[in-house]
Every structure is written in C-alpha cells, then in structure tokens.
Amino acid sequence: MDYANQKLAEEKVFKDPVHRYIHVRDQVIWDLINAREFQRMRRIKQLGTSYLVFHGAEHSRFSHSLGVYEIVRRILDDIFHGRPEWDESERLVVLCAALLHDLGHGPFSHSFEKVFNVDHEDFTREILQGDTEVNSILKKVAPDFPKKVAEVIGKTYANKQVVSLISSQIDADRMDYLQRDAYYTGVSYGHFDMERILRVMRPFEDQVVIKSSGMHAVEDYIMSRYQMYWQVYFHPVARSAEVILRKILQRAKYLSGHGYKFEQPPTHFLAFFDRSFTLKDYLALDEGVLMTYFQLWITERDPILSDLCDRFVNRRLFQYVDFDPGKDYKKLGELAQLFQKAGIDPEYYLIDDSTSDLPYDFYRPGEEEERLPIHLLMPNGDIKELSRLSQIVDGISGKRRTDYKLYFPAELLIDGKKKEIKQQILELLREGGV
C-alpha cells in the first residue's frame, strides 16, 4: 500500500488528560510524532513563563500539538466523513498540519522572537520544507506534500475549509489550548462543551460553519477564550518574567557586540546575535539550554546580566503599576531620568509593556487584521454571522481591550542609597499605580 494510506498494525493510543485518549492509526502520523523535530517540542513549554504564576502550567507544546491533531481527527472521522461537501482526499494534509502547526516555536518564543527579530512561522515552514526528519517523512507521501502542509499552516492553501480547521476564530488549535491551559493551570475558565461544538461543525462551501443549534456552546467558548486571555495569558506577573527574559537576551547581545569577555560564552546564541543562524542553530535551542546559560550567567561579572539572570532563574520579578500611555508618557521620561540619577539603568529596569485582545470580530473591510467571522448555519440553510444572533457576543464584538503596565525592580527603590531620588520615583509611580 502507498505510504499515505498505510495503517499501523494496531492503533496506538496516548493517554491524554484533556481528550482522555489520542488515537493514531496512520503510519505517517506515527512517524511524524517520532521525528526529532517533533520530540523537541517536549522541551518547550506551551505557556512560556506562565508557570511562574500558575505552577501547574508546566506542559509542553508537544502535548498541545497531539491535542490539536486529535480534535481534527475527530472532526474528520466522526463528523465530516461521508459528507458530500467535504473532500475526503484532504484528510492527511489537515491531520499533518494540525500536528505540526507549532513546530517552529522556539524557547520562550514571544521574547526570543522580539529580541532576535525572527518569526516562528518562518521556522515552521523551514522545518517542513528543509533538510529535516519531518520533511523526509512528508516527502514520502508525495514530493509536493511538505509544501501543501506548509500552505495549510500558512493559510494560503486553496481549500479554505482545510485552513479554517486549523486557524480561524473557532479552530482546533484554540479549542485545544483553551482546555489544556485551563486544565494545567487549574483555573475554572477555559471549559466549554467541545463535544457539542464538534457535533455541529459542518463543511459548507468555502468554510466550516456551525449549526445554529450549537450557538450557545459557541458563546460559551468565546467567553472562555476571553477569560483565559485576561486571567492567564496576560497575567501581569508572567509578563514581568517575559520582560526580564527579553532584557537578558538584549543584554547578552549588547555585551557580545561590545567586546565583553564572557566567562561562559554565549555559544548557542552567537549566530543569532549576528543573524548568521541556520535552522540547525535554531533547533539546537530549547528552554533547558537557555536556562542552563542563565544559571551560569548569574556569576558573570557584568552586573546587569548577572542580576537579570538571577531574577529570572530564582523568580525575583519586577513589580508593576498601571500606566496610561496617553497621559503618562511624559512621566515615563521623567522616571527614566530619575532612574539614571539613582544609578539604575532605565533601559533594563524601567520597562513599559502592553498587551491587547479583540475577543471576537466579524469581517470589517480595510482593517489591519481582517478576521473571518464565525458563521451559523440556520435550519433553513441560510448563513448568519454569529454576533447578529448572539446578544452576548454582540455585546463584546469588535471591542479591543488593551492593558499597559510599567515594570521596575521595587526592592532597589527602597534600599538605603540615593534616598531622595528614590523617594521621588516612588511618588511618581504611586500616582499612576493601583
């Protein structure tokens, strides 16, 4: 039998706390899971620094990727299978895209990408199409198969049904991570009736729609998403850790570019400092590697690098106050000057950070981020956009919410030195703070 259709002699089953079991029957899927680029995701946490707030959130992108695969598998095998609107020949490409959609994520992606100006989506594409185990498995299916999987993940694939299973406002990716992150953090948000949603998903023309009888389950899902963003993903303490992490990487890069002699040289990072990196360099990184450097750098001579690493490794995080970018920017300038005077480098110790979310939106032409709306399939065959039917969703649709914080090392501002200046700083902070 050809490789694309090859089945395992016996179904393999993974015990999963969120979906109970993850079922694998396709040889291709099994081989991909065993590829080293896929196994590498075990060494990258799904939620980056969130475990420093929610100690249970130590789960990896490996678990999440299996989960997204399983959701898509259930949609295809239990719901779409046999429906004339669904093209059965797309099955394998969706399953592979679901499994591999996060493959390019690196250690603490969010901060890493910002500092080194890289994009995990580029790496995903490169792993799929470059010289990797994953690529050699996909190529065995068909020479253009790696490209097809990359197109699905990159949202340029022709069949939009396929794309929207993986990325849309109600896709398998979100459905897995909301539930999984809720499970591991232990928060009670993040639960919604996924089984109900799956049962009412339908392929319909060039999209995946939801039968209107499932509208309330979708409302619940959107509320879960909203809550998870603000309660977990944007938690200000996890952002404090991200801020420090970013500053560590920035400092190491700066030192390296300014002739500083490291006792523990940043070997794994050099190619990123000068942008000469290859895929191999990227794949050699994971969170254990970064943490190993950070621990060693605690004893570096550079006081800023050393202090920031100590803060990150031993969880001595920055404090924060609310901050209104409209009216407080002038104050930020004053604060920076006062920090300078107090001998605390504001570049590394006074950081403004913002985060923002749009809980749900329908298509608004011309906007920067044109989102595909969630469409409901009415009993009479019509299609209606969700917020037109749901009072709840209408109430939050299109309303962007943004949070601004200013991070700083509170304990440095209350020690004995330069008391007066620090007093001024504290007063300025207090004005804007909670």
Added chain:
Amino acid sequence: MDYANQKLAEEKVFKDPVHRYIHVRDQVIWDLINAREFQRMRRIKQLGTSYLVFHGAEHSRFSHSLGVYEIVRRILDDIFHGRPEWDESERLVVLCAALLHDLGHGPFSHSFEKVFNVDHEDFTREILQGDTEVNSILKKVAPDFPKKVAEVIGKTYANKQVVSLISSQIDADRMDYLQRDAYYTGVSYGHFDMERILRVMRPFEDQVVIKSSGMHAVEDYIMSRYQMYWQVYFHPVARSAEVILRKILQRAKYLSGHGYKFEQPPTHFLAFFDRSFTLKDYLALDEGVLMTYFQLWITERDPILSDLCDRFVNRRLFQYVDFDPGKDYKKLGELAQLFQKAGIDPEYYLIDDSTSDLPYDFYRPGEEEERLPIHLLMPNGDIKELSRLSQIVDGISGKRRTDYKLYFPAELLIDGKKKEIKQQILELLREGGV
C-alpha cells in the same frame, strides 16, 4: 512578633489543579517558597522519565512540594487544631518538613543516585543545615530549627505523630503524589476521597490513626496506590528510558576516567566522577542542564555515548522482554556473549532491570523494611490494624510483587550485519518474551 509566628498581611494563594488553592499565611513558609533551593525544584520533574510515556506528566517537584504542604496545613488547621492529643507547638516544624521533604532531589534522581552513589536524603539534610538560603530562613526561627526539620524528614524526630504525617503508609506525601500524578498523566487510577481521609485522621498516642468509619476510603487509597505503581511508576517504557539514562551517565564517567577527550567536556559532572563534589555542585544541576549536555553529546565521537544520548533525547528507546531471574540467568550469559560477537556491547545494550512493590504491610519484626501499619480507631477507643478489618487489604497485605525485564535495542538486531548471530539472539529473546 517573633519570626516563627509572623503572618503575611494578606494570605497568599496559589491556584493548584489538584487542591484548587494552596494557602500561605506564615511568613516563614512564604520565604521558604521564594528561596532559590526551593525554586530549583521547578526544574526537576516529579516523575523523571515518565513523560516519555505519559506526555502530560511534565509537572515538577515544586508543584508536589506545595501540595504536600497544603495537605498537612489542612490536617493541622482544620482537623488537629484544638485536640488535646496534638501538640500545637509542632505546627511550624511539620509545615516546613512537608514543604521541604524533597528538596535534595536532583535531576532524574533515580538513575543519577545509582550511578554516582549518592542519596537525595543526604542532600536534603545538607540543604537544610548547610550554607543555603533555606537554612538561613530556618535559623531565623531558632538556631536548632533546621536540625529539627531535618529530623522530621529523616524520621528520627522524637514526636512520632509529626513524623508519620510526612512519612508513613498513609502520609501527606503519598496522598499528594497519587492524586497529582494521576491528574497530570490523565489516568483514572489515583483518585480517592482524600477529604474523607483527612476528616477522620486523629492524633493518638505516638501515632496518627484513622477513625474506623473512614476504612473504606483508606481501602480505596491503597488500591489507588497499587494501581499507580504498576500502571504509571513502573511502566516498562519509562524504565527503558531510565536504563538508557543510567548508561549515558555510566559511559560519560567511564570515558572521563579513561582519558577520552570530550568535545563538550562534562564540566558539571567532573566533581561527581571523582566524588569531590560539594553541595554547590549538586545544586548547579537540574534536568535542563543534563539535557543540554545530552544534546551536545549526540555529536561526540564516542559511538556509544553519542548513540545513547540520541536515544534519550529523541526517544528512541530500548525494547524489552519479560525475564525470569531464577531460570533465565544462564540465558542472560549466553545472550551477553552473542551480543559481544555481534559487535554490540552488552554492558550498554543488554540490561536487566527489576522493580518491586509491597502494596501494604503491617509490622513484621525482623524484616528488612519494617513498616508502620495503618491503625484504625474503633468507636470504643480500641486500635486495630487495617488488614484485620479490611478483607480487601488483607487480600494483598504483605504480598510483594516484582517485575523483571530485559532491555535491548531491537532495531540493531534486525539490520543487515552478522545475520546469523542476531537470529540466534532473537530466538533466545523470543523464548522468554511476551
């Protein structure tokens, strides 16, 4: 107020998936959690290599330690508080012992300890009493307080009630890990009615007993424990990973002792190879550090070290067959000779491993491991040993179960070279195998 009784201005609360919330009001506890030796436990997995079988089991000893603390806190504050048999002045020492009981665990303890002949209990004692942040916090309570905490953990503390809350056949340690490991692996074993058990625990003379009305909850707990041992902790595939890990460490030590020139020198390990290590050397290790070495060693010239590291990092594990040490030992000798002939070093590639458990036992004088039995408190005030009342427990009491496996690299035995010898090997293995 003295430090021992100092309370936080506002209670701190950790979201925990197993106990919902973990509550901290004591300044001492809060300070210990923030100590770097305690934060280090975030970098050590609770279940070592089990995540290679149960992908959800990525939780750390940090989470577990908080859990044990919370269980003990609830016993003391909700159940024991105010009972004349309980000495309220022991509260802080038990809470600290609960929180810190696993502090000396290193990366992949089980294998690490075997190869380097060290014991995590020694390290726990040393962290408590040596030059550490934890020690300086404990000393602030009283000069002999670190020693007292160490005695509770070491089971030599005078008040046996205190000891048995942390280590006995039904202690807070086990109650947390059974539930926590079940939660993270996703298995359905491991659940029992802890709330019920806590409510019927009573301090009684020199022990902690269980009111007989809670007997069935205790039976359930013992069955959970039995199932978790055989379904999760002793899973043969996780043991395969442990076997490989042991052999990596053993090989690195051998190479280092025989003049091999590492491209990536085993800096962090040197003090363990020649047993010159200090506590600082030990605390510098964690699982991220070990994994960093293993990834780098994949490109070492030594084929055995390189291969074993590749196996561990990329999950290419050994296969196994059942093995009867009574009758199969001769066969093991034959197999070793055949491996040698086939050019596969049996020292690293043919490993017998056994594991064993005694689900419950009462006191049997003179036995190597004298266990404290679980005692039930009858309505009339009598004390009865559990297995005398419980038919279920009696059925398994004192029955040791042992499992023997033989691990080997199956795929090396089916490649093209030395076909005949490998054929012989495979036949010998098949005879004993599943």
Added chain:
Amino acid sequence: MDYANQKLAEEKVFKDPVHRYIHVRDQVIWDLINAREFQRMRRIKQLGTSYLVFHGAEHSRFSHSLGVYEIVRRILDDIFHGRPEWDESERLVVLCAALLHDLGHGPFSHSFEKVFNVDHEDFTREILQGDTEVNSILKKVAPDFPKKVAEVIGKTYANKQVVSLISSQIDADRMDYLQRDAYYTGVSYGHFDMERILRVMRPFEDQVVIKSSGMHAVEDYIMSRYQMYWQVYFHPVARSAEVILRKILQRAKYLSGHGYKFEQPPTHFLAFFDRSFTLKDYLALDEGVLMTYFQLWITERDPILSDLCDRFVNRRLFQYVDFDPGKDYKKLGELAQLFQKAGIDPEYYLIDDSTSDLPYDFYRPGEEEERLPIHLLMPNGDIKELSRLSQIVDGISGKRRTDYKLYFPAELLIDGKKKEIKQQILELLREGGV
C-alpha cells in the same frame, strides 16, 4: 446552653455531589432538617417538568435547600467570621433563612400558582409562623425568631447584608441552583469558580460586595446564569409540559365547578378550587400526589381531561412554533377559530406562552423591578458597579430578552378528519414557524 447556641455532640455530614459535604453542627439546623415540612421538599422537584427534557434533572428542592445553607455557612464561618463589618449575632437567622427559603414551594409551583392564584412566598411565611414543626423549632430560639427568618426571606429584614446573602443578583440561592442544576442535567454551562467568589465576598456597609480581584469570576457566574436560563430553565419542551399541566389543573377546576361527576374525585384539590384551603391542605400536596391523580384521570370520561393527563404522564407533549406577539396576534385569533371549526378546543389546545429574562441590571429608578446591582470593592476602598468595570457584563446589562411560543397538538392536525381546515391551520402555523 441555650438552644440557639447548642451544638451537636458530633458534626453531622451529608454527602453532596455539588459541595462534596454539607456540614451541620448547630442543633437548630439539625432539627429543622428533620422537621416534616422540610422533609416534604424531597417530594418536590427542583426543576419541575425539566426532567422531561433533561432526564437527569430529577433532583428535589430538599437537595437545593441543603446546598444554599452550606454556601451561606461557608461564607459566614470561613469568610465573614471575625470581620468588624459583620454582626456575628446574625449568624443563626441567616443560616435558617438559607435552609428554609424555598419551604413554601408546592408541586410544580409555577403552574400550580398560576392556576390557583396562590404564591409560594405566602406559604413560606405561613409555614414559618403558623402551626408547624418548623415554627415550633424556631420559636425555641426566641419568640420573635420565626418572624425574623420570615423577614430575611421576604427581604424586609433591617440588616441588608443578611438579606443580600439570600437574595440579590449574586446570592447563595443562585450560586447553588446554577451549579446543582448543571450537575444534574449534565450540561456544561453552570460551572463557575464559586470558591473564588466566596473568598472575595465582603460585608460592607449595608450590602455584601465583591473584591474587584474577583471580577472575572463574577463575569463567569453571570454568563453561566444567562446560559442556564436559556438552555435549561426556558427550554421550549419543558415549557410544553408546563402548558399541559396548567391546562389539566384548569380543566379539573372547570369540571368541578360545572357539576361534572369524577370517577376519581379531586379530593386534594377541592379546597383550592373554591379557595377555602388551609396550610394543611397545601402541605398534603406533592408531586407524587398530583401524578397519582393524573394517572387515575387518564380513564375519566371527560375527553379533554383524559387526553391532557395522558399527554403529561406519558410525555406526549405539544409541538410549538415561534410567535411574534406584535404582528401575529391577529393570526392567533384566526387560528383559534379554525381550531374550533376543526373540533379542537383552542382554550386547551392552542396556547401562547412567553418567557423573559434580564441577565443582569444595575439600579434604574422607577423601573418595575428595581434590582440591587453587584458592587465591586476596589483596592483603594471605593465601590464600583460591576458593569462599569466589566466589558462583558456591560454588553448584556439591562437587555431584556423574551421568547414567545405557540403550543399545539401537532399529531391531531394530521389525522384524517376535517382535512381542509387542518390544512389551513398548518399553513398559518408554518408561516410563523421555525
């Protein structure tokens, strides 16, 4: 010791699926639970006819009442205890009010009250203050204690903190029933983090407020409530059963008033038909009694009573279509005439029913139903109304939603007789229908 403070020798514990355990230590509470008026609530379903849609929803008002009690007990004992803003002497009156707040509910209250023009709140007051076991227990606390409990339930009690624990937009009553009804129906809505909400409730001046750190848990609670109302409480099929039930009672009353000779006389109902009932008559009723009559009446000669009883007992419910009272009222008149012509009495077989909910509202002076808003306690001590801070709640605040349905016996419209008229009816229905 005086009765009000008398404690049980040993705490009594009820196993409860929602709150795990319900704890009783007060002798008064224990005695009330054992009173016959309280035990009677075991014979009245919490959700009336909903079990005909959600087969699991067979739980009684007894369970719910224990649940409300337990929530209040936890608020008082774990959260409010010791706070200066809370008057500890109110403890027993709140606990009693929580336990007894639903005491006056009769069988299928909703329909029963409509047909016989009675109000369960009047009966609650009468049970508390009349000649009952409950009253004699309450009087033992203090002569005016029954009246006080009645005032709390009736919302006229002076201490508004006390009132709002039992009835407000976030009270123990709602928190129990949302969770309990979700548990028994099996729907995934209805879950919210009650433990979190309880922990942030604070007595404050003349109300109970929520610390702003708990805002997201409150949002989640309001969304749960919204979903439960529309998914469960207002389910159109359960309303179909209510409609039939109402018509049974109405028909029996009509027949009784028009000299019809029952084979099974409506003994238990007579005092309600002529409004001569006493409390004793009311307490003699429960859902088993009503169902016993309905089963017997299936064989009555009156075809309408017989048919309606058969429908209710054997779940042969009416079908329904959507209905717009604005534009469809004329059509309703036409339909009634056509029903008459077709020989189907529209009084009993063509019923319009509406249901309506306001998910959350703040105080709007002059409106019919002036609701107390949910107030958040800010870190700086200010009080803010929920919808001013919560985008989600603001989106639905004050938006009343109403649903209109028209119920009718679909199968009678497709049988052989008077085909043409029935054809006309079906066409009219289809126009307005789903």
Added chain:
Amino acid sequence: MDYANQKLAEEKVFKDPVHRYIHVRDQVIWDLINAREFQRMRRIKQLGTSYLVFHGAEHSRFSHSLGVYEIVRRILDDIFHGRPEWDESERLVVLCAALLHDLGHGPFSHSFEKVFNVDHEDFTREILQGDTEVNSILKKVAPDFPKKVAEVIGKTYANKQVVSLISSQIDADRMDYLQRDAYYTGVSYGHFDMERILRVMRPFEDQVVIKSSGMHAVEDYIMSRYQMYWQVYFHPVARSAEVILRKILQRAKYLSGHGYKFEQPPTHFLAFFDRSFTLKDYLALDEGVLMTYFQLWITERDPILSDLCDRFVNRRLFQYVDFDPGKDYKKLGELAQLFQKAGIDPEYYLIDDSTSDLPYDFYRPGEEEERLPIHLLMPNGDIKELSRLSQIVDGISGKRRTDYKLYFPAELLIDGKKKEIKQQILELLREGGV
C-alpha cells in the same frame, strides 16, 4: 425499509451526566423510549430508599436504562462492528434488551417483591410479551422478536455473547449503575475507566472477553463495585427505611385480611393482597402512588400502620445494632419477649436484616450461584480467568461477606413508660452493639 432497519431522519441526542450524550438513530429504540411502560420508569427510583441517606440519589430507572443502552450501543458500533466473531444481525436484539432489562421493576422493588412474593423478572417478561405498547413495537420488528428480547434478559438466549453484554460479572448494566449511582450520590467510589474497558472487550467464542492489557481497569472496576455495595447499596440507614417500608406493606395486608376498615382504602393494593393482580394492576403502581397512600395512612386509626407510615414519610427511621446470628439468636428471642412486655409489637418493631455480597467469583461447580468468570484474552490468544492473573482480585475472590443488623425504634425505648423492662432491653442491645 423494514422497521428493524429504519433510521430516524436526524439522530436524537439525550444529554446525560454520566455518558455526556445518549445517541439514538434506530426508529425502534426511539419508539420504545416513548412507550408508556418505558416512561413509567421515570417514576421509580433507581436506588429505592437510598435517597434518605444520600440525598442526591433521586435518579430514576429511566436514566439508568438509557445508560445501559448507550454503553451497549457503543460496544456494538465502536468496538464489535466488523469483527468476524460478532454476528451483526444480533445488534437490535441486544440494544432492545439493554434498554428494557429493568422494565418490570416496581416501586421500591426490593421490599414490594418480598412482601407480595412477586418477581420483577416475571413482570419484565410479561410487559415484553403481553398486551403493551412495548410489545406492539417489538412485534413490528418480527413476531418472535419480543420473545427473543425476553430470552436475552432471562439469560436463556442461545448466543451467549449477547447475554453476557447484559448480564455477567462485567456487563453494561453494572457499568452504568456503578458510575451513575456514584455520580448521583456524590461518593468518590464507583469511578473506573470504562472507556478503557470498552476498548478491550472482544467477542470470543461463546463469551465476551477482555484483552489482558485492560486487566488493571477491570481490577479497578471490581474494587469500585465492592465499595459501592458496602458504602452505598448496603448502607444500614437505607436498609432501615426498607425495613419500615416492608412492615408498612405487611401491616396493610394484615389489616385488609382481618376486616379492618380503612379510611383511605388500599384500592391499588387489593389485587396484590389476594394475588388476583394483572399486569395492569402492577403498571398502575409507582413510587408516587405508594407515597400518596403512606401519607394518607398517617391519619389511619391503626396505630402501627399510622406510626410506620409517619416514620417512612417523615424519615423517622429505626436505629440499629450489629448482630451475630450464630450466637445472638437466643438473645433475639429474649428481646422479642421483652418488647412484648413493654407493649411494643416485636413483629413490627424488632427486625433482623442481613445483606451479603460476593465481590467476584470464578466458576465453582455445584455452588448455588454459578457465576460466569471474567476471562482475559492473552496476547498469544490464550484465555485466562481473571483471578489467576490479578493479585488484587485473587485476594477477594470467592469471599462472601455478610452483614447482620437488628433494627428497632430507639426513641420508644427511652420514653417514660415501663422503664425497667426498657432498661433491660437497652442493656441487651448494648452488648451486641457497636
């Protein structure tokens, strides 16, 4: 299409708290659920009097029957479908048998059957094969179909695979009720990994076996069963209610046979008193009907009937002591005489009750109750009896456990009259008591 294979236009789905959803596609199943004999099971509690101990246990046999159906449906459609050892033509008969297996249960079966010497299994057969709606539906499948369904339920059906899905030591009936009763009572026992068990069930020769890889899930199931029996089903307080119920029915029968003039005549019972009942008489009974009589009989003149009814309706239960039938029978005689002297009729007020269970057993020829053992299917195709492989099951296999209790009205023994005799009684009771 023929009726046996007729499918609903759209699948019907019931929300179920235990199995999440119950799926119905077969027209036959849908019609059976709507039959009045099936709807009647809504009025009969699954656990009889247990709700008087576990207030949540108010669920009906209706829910349980749907659950058993759903488990069998999943086994057939997801696991057995397509396996050569399974005869696909048996599908409908098993589904019907699963759905209808409890159809003959009456109100409080256990006591009712004892007093009136009837057997619910006879009634099940009669409902299936007599003049009922259920029968007319089954006959539409095939004239001999009702008989076939009856044979499956009666265990005489030729295909033993079919029988053992419904009744064996690991069948769908038990798997549903253990989980369902655990869910509604709220106890933590009763949970096991049913999904795992279903996945490893296999049709094999004339039985259903379990793949040995699922052994631990089966162990867990057997332990759950054991715990549920002793913690829930045999709870001594629920048995106290059963004892009283039995005595009510016995007293009513006695009075009726001895010319007593009832104010509220036992109309519904007369045919059972003189054994002239028909199926129609039986189907007219349910728990609401019985409770209606018991409430009315509280005001009967006969003091025993009146008192017993008051006890049952208002939960004034008998107390109990342990009782050893071997050595305490003489004492029982003495007690009876003393009761007589004290003016308390021992026939109604001094009742010994025993209950007994065999947690698991393999086939032991010649024993009264020859049970079919659970067989495991080994990887090599061999069959092994469970207790030969499972240490845990071996520990309890074949060990019958029996509990004896003596019930009596404690409060009558401490009132003022005949003090001395009552003192003697209390002393005798105390000797044997807990």
